[in-house]
Amino acid sequence: MADVTLSDIRKSYGAVKTIHGVDLDIKDGEFVVLVGPSGCGKSTLLRMIAGLETITGGTLKISDRVVNELDPKDRDIAMVFQSYALYPHMTVATNMGFSLEHRGAAKTEIAERVKWAAGILGLTDLLDRYPRQLSGGQRQRVAMGRAIVRNPQVFLFDEPLSNLDAKLRVVMRGEIKALHQKLKTTTIYVTHDQVEAMTMADRIVVLNGGKVEQIGAPLELYDHPANRFVAGFIGSPSMNFLTGTITKEGFQTSGAVVPLPKVTDTVIGQAAVYGVRPEHFRLDNHPDYASVRAEIVLIEPMGSETQVTMKLGDTLVAGVFRERINGSPGDMIHVSLDIDSIHLFSEDGTTRLN
Numbered sequence: 001m002a003d004v005t006l007s008d009i010r011k012s013y014g015a016v017k018t019i020h021g022v023d024l025d026i027k028d029g030e031f032v033v034l035v036g037p038s039g040c041g042k043s044t045l046l047r048m049i050a051g052l053e054t055i056t057g058g059t060l061k062i063s064d065r066v067v068n069e070l071d072p073k074d075r076d077i078a079m080v081f082q083s084y085a086l087y088p089h090m091t092v093a094t095n096m097g098f099s100l101e102h103r104g105a106a107k108t109e110i111a112e113r114v115k116w117a118a119g120i121l122g123l124t125d126l127l128d129r130y131p132r133q134l135s136g137g138q139r140q141r142v143a144m145g146r147a148i149v150r151n152p153q154v155f156l157f158d159e160p161l162s163n164l165d166a167k168l169r170v171v172m173r174g175e176i177k178a179l180h181q182k183l184k185t186t187t188i189y190v191t192h193d194q195v196e197a198m199t200m201a202d203r204i205v206v207l208n209g210g211k212v213e214q215i216g217a218p219l220e221l222y223d224h225p226a227n228r229f230v231a232g233f234i235g236s237p238s239m240n241f242l243t244g245t246i247t248k249e250g251f252q253t254s255g256a257v258v259p260l261p262k263v264t265d266t267v268i269g270q271a272a273v274y275g276v277r278p279e280h281f282r283l284d285n286h287p288d289y290a291s292v293r294a295e296i297v298l299i300e301p302m303g304s305e306t307q308v309t310m311k312l313g314d315t316l317v318a319g320v321f322r323e324r325i326n327g328s329p330g331d332m333i334h335v336s337l338d339i340d341s342i343h344l345f346s347e348d349g350t351t352r353l354n
C-alpha cells in the first residue's frame with residue numbers, strides 16, 4: 001500500500017513533447033482513473049509510473065521514495081494490460097505463480113499465494129487449465145491474478161477490459177471494483193470509456209493533449225465541469241452546447257432565446273457557450289423550469305426512456321425523457337430546462353462562468 005505522487009511529470013520523444021507537466025497526488029488505497037481521448041498520453045503516463053518508459057522531467061514518488069530512476073521490478077508495482085499476455089503453454093496456476101517463481105520464491109509460498117488469489121478471483125476450479133481453454137473474462141481474471149499474487153503496493157491497469165464484449169465489460173468492471181474493496185491497494189486505471197471512469201473511480205483525472213484538464217470525484221466532474229472539454233467528455237449521451245451571447249433576457253443563440261441561470265452582471269453582453277445535459281430537459285411545464293419551443297427531428301424509444309433529437313432555434317440538441325413520446329418529425333413541442341443544471345463557459349471553452 002502506498003501513496004503515489006507525480007510532480008510536474010514531463011515526457012518528450014525526441015523533440016516531441018507528449019506530457020506537459022502533470023501534478024497528481026494519489027492517496028494510499030485510492031482508486032484513480034485516468035481518462036481522455038486517444039493519444040492524450042494515458043498509457044505514457046502509466047508506463048512512466050511502472051518504469052517501462054523513462055521520465056523526461058519532474059519527480060515521481062511511491063510512498064516517500066523518489067523512483068524516477070528505479071527499475072520496474074524494484075518499484076513494487078503490478079500492471080495489467082489490455083492484451084492479457086498469458087503464456088499459452090503454461091496452466092493458469094503456473095501463469096499466476098510465474099512472477100513469484102521468477103523472484104525465487106519457495107514452492108510452498110507460491111502455491112499458497114496462487115491458491116489465495118484464485119480464491120479471490122473465482123479461479124480455483126480452473127487452475128489446471130491452459131489459457132486456450134478459458135473464456136475472455138476468465139483470461140482477464142488470470143491476468144489480474146498474476147498481478148495480485150505478488151501483493152504489490154500499487155496496481156496499474158491499462159484498458160484491461162477493452163478486448164471484452166459490452167456485457168462482460170460491465171461484469172468485469174464490477175469484479176475489479178470488488179477486488180479493490182477487498183484488497184484496498186492503491187490503483188491507477190486507464191480507460192477512454194467515461195462510463196468506466198464514472199462507475200469505478202474514487203477520483204477521475206481527465207487528460208487532454210498531455211495535460212490535466214480537471215481532477216475530481218466522478219459526480220463533481222459531472223455536476224461542475226471546469227471547462228467545455230470536461231463537460232463534453234464526461235456524461236453519456238454528451239452535453240449539448242449552444243453558442244451565443246449572454247443577455248439580460250436570457251441566452252441568445254441562433255434562432256432562440258434560452259433561459260439563463262443567475263449570472264453576475266459583468267458577463268452580460270459576453271459571447272459564451274451554453275451547456276445543457278440531455279436529461280435536464282423536461283417535457284412537462286415544471287413550475288421551476290423555464291420553457292422553450294423545440295422542433296422534433298427524431299424520436300428514439302429505448303423502453304425505459306425516450307431519446308429525442310430536436311432543433312432548439314437553429315441548433316440540434318439531444319434530449320432524454322423518462323416519458324414515452326408520441327410525435328413526428330416536424331412537430332413542435334414545449335420543453336423545460338432545469339436552469340440550476342445549466343453550464344456556462346467562456347467562448348473559447350477554457351473557463352466556467354457560473
Ligand SMILES: Nc1ncnc2c1ncn2[C@@H]1O[C@H](COP(=O)(O)OP(=O)(O)OP(=O)(O)O)[C@@H](O)[C@H]1O
Nearest residue numbers: 013016018036037038039040041042043044045192
Ligand atoms: N515510443 C513513442 N515514440 C513517439 N511518440 C510516442 C511513443 N509512444 C507514444 N507516443 C505518442 O505519445 C502520445 C500519447 O500516447 P499514449 O499511448 O500515451 O496515448 P493514450 O492516451 O494511451 O491513447 P490510447 O487511448 O489510444 O491508448 C501520442 O501522440 C503518441 O503518438
Ligand SMILES: [Mg+2]
Nearest residue numbers: 042043044158
Ligand atoms: Mg493507451
